[in-house]
Amino acid sequence: MSSEREQPLRVLIAGGGVAGLEAALALRDLAGERVAMMMLAPGSDFVYRPMRVREPFAYSVAQRYPLEDMAREIGAELRRDKFKWLDSAARVVHTEEGVELSYDALILALGASLRPRFKHAVTLDDRRLDEQLHGLVQDVEGGYVRRLVFLIPQPTPWPLPAYELALMTARRAFDMSADVSISVVTPEDAPLAIFGSAASDAVQRLLAENRIETITSAHAETPAAGKVEIHPGPRRLNADRVVALPELFGPPARGVPKGSENGFIPIDDRCQVRGLDRVYAAGDATDFPIKHGGIAAQQADTAAGAIAALAGAPVQPSKFHPVLHAILLGGDRPLYLSAHVTGGHGSSSEVSDTPTWSPPTKIAARYLGPFLESGDRAALR
């Protein structure tokens, strides 16, 4: 602990997802006992969301990790309650249960709210993806669904799951000798365009090899069940089923500024909330346009660096320089995609069928990746 500060800095982390856990791990590493952390989260478990896409195909269920155990290992107090509103002048968070929590620094890692964008489509909700899609996969296997359309809304939510689900469905149909035609309709100018041209071209080839049509730079509407209208065009598709990603919005958070588009929390390049002192935000809740677990983790690391310096740790806070890593499932082998992000698109785009980062976890997170990996190893002993 620094000589000027006798008490540890009280850090409140609202949210127990990727960003919240990564922030807690980073802070413990960077600031040690200079910080006393509390995590505020309503759920009992951290769920590894990327693996949920495999559930409808009965490969396995996504891993769950008890938050209580994780918080204990990190050395953070866990409070099972919800952030309700912020009194930034008093540095107090008010919770759903009516408790007042004081902080010296606050990290908002509340995730995004999910809402359906298309009236006549099944909107994916990863909390019940298996329930939503298991029947669809069976109907594809049985030849009852012959025309399937995946829709990606604008602004684009997480980039991967629509492509992974399309690929997995196409391969399952092929394995079962079922005849299905699959289209992905997306506002992106190319599939997974944010990963840059090398990665995006490889994904386009993989989709084409699996006879998946991609309709890019496209804005869709669903005027009636089984009907998709595409603009510019207009072009019309008929479908037995239409599956859509949800539209993402900023979380309800009274007392916290809202950005103009979809109410996300506006942050600067240090991940500090614009206009609020000692309040940081990370992950899907923020106004950074790319929603991705690896990005959530990098923002959490940036916020943790700034707070560690505030706590007197010998840390030079750095700016947020987004780098994207993703593992695309659904082909013969996973595809490892990477890019630096500049101006909303990937530059120095890389694609490989062997891991190019370590540990090669689906959510690339400096602290959370190795932490979950060692937890999995311990559980297997």
Ligand SMILES: Cc1cc2nc3c(=O)[nH]c(=O)nc-3n(C[C@H](O)[C@H](O)[C@H](O)COP(=O)(O)OP(=O)(O)OC[C@H]3O[C@@H](n4cnc5c(N)ncnc54)[C@H](O)[C@@H]3O)c2cc1C
């Ligand atoms: C199907 C699917 C596949 C994906 N695949 C990948 C992938 O392969 N790679 C990748 O990098 N990313 C992937 N993503 C995206 C990634 O999961 C998200 O970007 C990431 O989870 C965002 O982390 P977060 O911490 O911001 O939000 P979340 O993970 O949503 O966590 C938010 C946390 O806040 C809590 N919370 C909510 N409201 C409150 C409140 N009022 N008070 C306190 N706590 C609250 C929630 O309970 C939760 O613990 C995928 C997403 C989905 C849905």
